[in-house]
Amino acid sequence: MKAVCWHGAGDVRVETVPDPAILYPRDAIVKVTSTAICGSDLHLYDGVIPTMQKGDILGHEFMGEVVEVGAAIKNLRKGDRVVVPFTIACGHCHFCERTLWSLCDNSNPNAWMAEKVYGSTSGSGLFGYSHLFGGYAGGQAEYVRVPFADTGPMKVPENLTDEQVLFLTDIFPTGYMAAENCNIQPGDTVAVWGCGPVGQFAIKSAYMLGADRVIGIDRHPKRLKMAKEQGGAEVLNFDAVEVGEALKEMTGGWGPSHCIDAVGLEAHGSGLEGIYDNVMNVLKLETDKPAALRQAIVACRKGGTVSIPGVYGGLLDKMPMGAAFAKGLTFKMGQTHVHRYLQPLLERIEQGKLDPSFVITHRLKLEEAPEGYRTFRDQKDDCIKVVLKP
Amino acid sequence: MATSDSVGSRAGLSGPGTEAMNVGGTERLLSVISGSLVAFYGLSRNNLGGFALALLGGGLVLRGVTGKSIVYKALDIDTAHSGRGDGRNLPDERNVRIAKAVTINRSPEDLYRFWRDFENLPRFMGHLQSVQIVDERRSRWAVKSPGGGTAEWLAEIVEEKENERIAWRSLEGSDVANAGLVRFSPAPDGGTQVQVTITYEPPAGKLGVALAWFTGEEPSQQLYDDLRRFKQLMEAGEIVSTDGQPTGQR
Numbered sequence: 001m002k003a004v005c006w007h008g009a010g011d012v013r014v015e016t017v018p019d020p021a022i023l024y025p026r027d028a029i030v031k032v033t034s035t036a037i038c039g040s041d042l043h044l045y046d047g048v049i050p051t052m053q054k055g056d057i058l059g060h061e062f063m064g065e066v067v068e069v070g071a072a073i074k075n076l077r078k079g080d081r082v083v084v085p086f087t088i089a090c091g092h093c094h095f096c097e098r099t100l101w102s103l104c105d106n107s108n109p110n111a112w113m114a115e116k117v118y119g120s121t122s123g124s125g126l127f128g129y130s131h132l133f134g135g136y137a138g139g140q141a142e143y144v145r146v147p148f149a150d151t152g153p154m155k156v157p158e159n160l161t162d163e164q165v166l167f168l169t170d171i172f173p174t175g176y177m178a179a180e181n182c183n184i185q186p187g188d189t190v191a192v193w194g195c196g197p198v199g200q201f202a203i204k205s206a207y208m209l210g211a212d213r214v215i216g217i218d219r220h221p222k223r224l225k226m227a228k229e230q231g232g233a234e235v236l237n238f239d240a241v242e243v244g245e246a247l248k249e250m251t252g253g254w255g256p257s258h259c260i261d262a263v264g265l266e267a268h269g270s271g272l273e274g275i276y277d278n279v280m281n282v283l284k285l286e287t288d289k290p291a292a293l294r295q296a297i298v299a300c301r302k303g304g305t306v307s308i309p310g311v312y313g314g315l316l317d318k319m320p321m322g323a324a325f326a327k328g329l330t331f332k333m334g335q336t337h338v339h340r341y342l343q344p345l346l347e348r349i350e351q352g353k354l355d356p357s358f359v360i361t362h363r364l365k366l367e368e369a370p371e372g373y374r375t376f377r378d379q380k381d382d383c384i385k386v387v388l389k390p
Numbered sequence: 391m392a393t394s395d396s397v398g399s400r401a402g403l404s405g406p407g408t409e410a411m412n413v414g415g416t417e418r419l420l421s422v423i424s425g426s427l428v429a430f431y432g433l434s435r436n437n438l439g440g441f442a443l444a445l446l447g448g449g450l451v452l453r454g455v456t457g458k459s460i461v462y463k464a465l466d467i468d469t470a471h472s473g474r475g476d477g478r479n480l481p482d483e484r485n486v487r488i489a490k491a492v493t494i495n496r497s498p499e500d501l502y503r504f505w506r507d508f509e510n511l512p513r514f515m516g517h518l519q520s521v522q523i524v525d526e527r528r529s530r531w532a533v534k535s536p537g538g539g540t541a542e543w544l545a546e547i548v549e550e551k552e553n554e555r556i557a558w559r560s561l562e563g564s565d566v567a568n569a570g571l572v573r574f575s576p577a578p579d580g581g582t583q584v585q586v587t588i589t590y591e592p593p594a595g596k597l598g599v600a601l602a603w604f605t606g607e608e609p610s611q612q613l614y615d616d617l618r619r620f621k622q623l624m625e626a627g628e629i630v631s632t633d634g635q636p637t638g639q640r
Contacts, residue, residue, distance in 0.1 A: 005638030015638040023635065024628045055638035072627070090626035094495045094581060105495075106626045111618065112611075125630075137635045145635055148626070 002390065003057045003141035004369040009047030012058065014367050020137065020145040025072035028149030030084060034162040035062035035139050037372055037386040038086075038170060039196045040311050043266060044130065045373050048287075049313055051113065051131040060086035060127040061169045062139025063162060066153075075150050082153035084146055085338035086170045088125040088136065091151035102335035107148065108134040117314075123335055140369060142390045154342045157350070163357035163387065164349055167201070172356050173341035175201025175262070178309035179209050181332035182258035189213040191247060191256035191299065192233070193292040194263035195223035197359045197385045198309055202260050203231035204354055215256060217243055219268070222361075222382035230358050238270065247299045257304050259296035264310025267291035280317050287314030297324050308333035359385040366390040485567075487589045488610045492617040495581040496624050498574040502553045504624065505572055508545075514619035514629065517612060533566070541565035567591040584620070588613060 005015045020029055038061050043049050063083040066076050076082065089096050093105035104124035108114060113132050114122035125147075128138015137144065146153060156165045175198045182190060190206040192199050195218035206214045216227035216235045224235040236246050247255055269277050269291030280286035296306050297320050306329055324331070348354055361384045364372045372386040494501060504510055508529045512518040519532040519540060527547045535541045543564030549557040559569035568590035577583045588609075622630050 001636075003636070003638060007638075013638065017636040017638050020636050021634065023631070023633075026626075026628060053637075053640065055640045057637060090622075090630075092495065092625045092627075094493070094579070097495065106622045106630055109630045109632060112615070135632050137632070137637065147630070 001142035002366055003137075004059060004366065004388075005054075006044060006052055006056045006058055007054050010045065012045065012370050012373050014369055015055075017057065017141075020143050022068055022070045023145065024147065025070040026148050026150055027070040028066050028073055028076055028146045028153065029068040030062070030064045030082065030139075030144050030146050030153070031067045032062050032064040032139055032142060032144060032390050033081075034064070034166050035059050035141075035366070035388050035390070036166060036171075037061075037140070037369070037376055037388065039198060040129070040264070041373070042377050043264070043311060043313075045377055046266065048266060049130050049132075051110075051135075053131060053135075056128070056130075056135070057137040057141055058128045059138035059140025059144075060129055061166065061171070062127075062144060063156070063166050063169060064144075066149075067143070069149065073149050076153060076155075080153075080155050081158065082155055083165055083168045083342070084127075084139070084144075085152045085173075085342065086127055086129075087335055087338050088127065088134065088147055089151055089339060090148055096151070099337060099340045101337040101339040103337075110134055126335070140366065140388060142366070152339065154346070156346065160349065161357070163360060164355055165346065166387065167197070167356040167359070168338075168342055168345055168349075170336065170338065171197045171359075172201050172345055173338045174198050174309050174336040175203075176205040176208075176341055176345060177336050178202045178260045178262065178307045179205035179211075181307040182206070182209075182260065182305045183330075184209045184211050184258065186210055187212045188257040189215065189251055190258045190260065191215045191217060191296070192227075192260045192262055193217045193267075193296055194261070194310065195220070195227040195233075195235070196262065199223075199260075199262035200226060200231055200359050200384075201356070202262055202309065203227055203233045206260075207232060208348075208353070215247065215250065220379055220382075223384060226359070226384065243295055244299050251301070255299050255301040255304070257301050259300045259304065259306050261293045261296050261306065261308045261310045263292035264308075265289060265312045265314075267293070267310075276318070286317040288312050288316050290316045290319065294318065294320055297329065300327065300329055302327045303329075305330040305332060307331075309336070360387050362386040364388055485589050485591050486609060487587065488613050489585070489587045490610070490613045490617050491583060491585040492621050493577050493581050493583050494621045494624050498553045498576060498582045501574050501582050501584060501624060502556070505574075506550075506556060514623050515616045516619070528561075531560075535566075543568070584617065586613060586617060 066080040087102040088107040089101040089104040090106040095103040107125040111122035125134030195216045214233045216233040219239045227233040265288035277289040508521045522530045543560040557571040573585045
C-alpha cells in the first residue's frame with residue numbers, strides 16, 4: 001500500500017510499504033477513505049517532537065471502511081464505515097473506566113519512555129505520533145491497523161459525507177473539550193489564541209456552551225476572516241495590535257473570563273520575547289516556545305480558566321506563575337478524551353447545528369501529501385486544513 | 391521473617407559504616423577498572439562526547455571506590471546486601487534482589503488465580519521460555535540466559551495464602567539459584583496492588599549483571615516490563631505491541 005512516511009525535519013515521502021495485518025484479537029483493519037494533516041503533525045514535520053524514526057507512517061485523523069476484524073471483535077463487521085479516535089484506549093483500565101481515555105494505562109507499548117520523560121506514568125498511545133506515544137503506524141495511508149477496535153471506532157451514518165464526520169477523530173472534540181474545560185457561564189467572554197482548525201472549533205464550541213462573546217487571536221488574515229465569518233468571533237491580529245491591551249479594552253479592563261491556548265509549543269513570539277525564546281531554544285535551555293500561553297495567563301480575568309488544547313512536549317521558561325497565582329486561575333489541559341465526545345458531537349452534526357467541513361481549504365490526493373505538508377506549514381495559499389484522499 | 395520490606399525499603403539491613411553501600415566487592419573492582427578505561431578513552435577523544443564519557447568513567451571509578459551507585463540506588467538494586475533480611479531468600483551476598491510493583495484494575499482473586507498457575511507466567515515474563523507444573527507444589531522452569539543458552543531449575547512453592555501471596559524458591563541443583571515472592575493487596579481506589587520480589591544468583595556472577603546492564607537486559611527493568619505486560623494481559627486481554635506493523639524505509 002501507499003503511506004506517508006516521515007524521514008526527518010521537512011522531509012515526508014509517499015512510499016510503498018507492506019499492508020498492515022491483524023496482530024491481536026482486538027484489532028481491525030480499516031481501508032482509509034479520508035485522512036487529514038493536523039496542526040500537531042506540523043510539530044513532527046518541523047522535527048520538534050523527539051523519538052521519531054525514519055520510515056514512521058504519519059497521520060492520526062482518519063476514517064474509512066472496516067475490511068477485516070480480529071477474533072474478539074463483535075461490534076464491527078466488514079463493510080462498516082467508521083471514524084477512529086486518534087487516542088488509542090484499552091477500555092478496561094482505571095483511567096478508561098473513568099472516561100479519561102487519553103490517559104489509558106495500557107495502550108502505549110513504549111510507556112517506559114514516556115515515564116522517563118514525564119514521571120510516574122504515561123498517557124495513551126496515539127496513531128502516527130512518535131515512539132514516545134507508542135510508535136503506532138498512522139492513518140495517512142491506504143490501510144491502517146486499529147488496536148482495541150471494540151473500544152475506539154464509531155460507525156457513522158451513510159447520509160453524512162466523509163468531510164462532515166472526519167474531524168470527529170480529533171480537532172472537533174479537541175476544540176470542544178477546550179471550551180468545555182473553561183466551565184463557561186452565561187455572560188462569559190472567551191479568548192482563543194490560534195485560529196487554526198482547533199481554534200475554529202473552540203470558537204464554535206464556546207458559543208455552543210453559552211459564551212456571550214468569543215475573541216479570536218491570530219496573525220493570518222484568512223484565519224481571522226474564517227473566525228469572524230464562520231465562527232462569529234470578534235478578532236485581533238497580534239501583528240497589528242498589542243493583544244493584552246486590546247483585550248483589556250474590549251472587556252472593560254477585566255480581561256477575558258477564560259483563555260484558550262490553541263497554539264502550543266511552536267508559538268511565534270514577537271519582539272524581544274520571540275528572540276528570547278529562539279535563543280533559549282537553540283541553547284536547549286527551553287524546548288518549547290510558549291508565547292501564546294504566557295499572553296493567555298497575563299490576559300486572563302481573575303478567577304478564570306486557562307485551557308490548553310495546544311500540544312506541549314517539554315520544558316517552558318519564564319512562565320508568569322506569579323500572575324496565575326495572584327489571579328487564582330484554573331489550568332486545564334491534556335490530550336483529548338475523544339471517545340467521550342464522539343456520540344454527542346455526531347448528534348450535533350446530524351441535527352445540522354454544525355458542519356465541520358467549513359475548515360477545509362485544500363483537498364489533495366494521498367500522493368500529494370509532501371506538497372500538502374509544505375503548503376500547510378508555510379501558510380501558503382491561505383491554507384487552513386488539508387484533507388488527503390487515498 | 392521480614393516479608394513486608396520487599397518494595398523499596400532496605401532499612402536496618404546494613405551494618406554500621408556500610409549504611410549506603412549498595413555495590414558488592416567484585417563489582418566494585420570491576421567498576422574501578424572499567425571506569426578508568428572509559429574515562430581515559432573519553433579524555434583522549436577531546437570533544438564533547440568524550441567529555442561525557444570521561445564523566446561516566448569517573449562516575450564508575452567513584453562507584454567502585456565508595457561502593458555506592460546512584461543508578462542502583464534509583465533502581466532499588468542492592469548487590470552488596472542482596473538476600474539478607476528475607477529468610478526465604480538466598481543468604482549469599484552474591485545475589486541480586488529486585489522489587490517492583492504495579493496496580494492492576496482486577497480483583498486480587500483473579501490475579502492470584504492467574505499467577506498461581508505458573509504455566510501462565512511465560513505469557514508475560516519475557517525471558518521465561520517455559521514453566522511446567524510437576525505436582526501441587528513443584529514446577530520446572532526454563533529461561534533464556536543473556537548469553538543465548540538456556541538455564542533450568544525445579545522450583546517449589548514455600549508459602550502461599552489464597553488471594554494474598556505466593557512465595558517460591560529453586561531447589562538444589564538449579565542452574566540459577568533463585569527465589570520469588572508475589573503479593574496481591576486491594577488498592578485504595580479499586581483494583582489490586584501487585585508487589586513482586588525476585589532474588590537470584592546471577593549465572594555469571596557480578597560480571598553477568600554488569601554485562602546485562604550494558605546489553606539492555608538489566609534485571610530490574612526486565613521485571614518492570616514483565617509486570618507491565620501482566621497488567622496489559624489482565625486488563626486489556628492482550629499484550630500491547632507494534633511488532634509486525636508496516637513501516638517505510640528505515
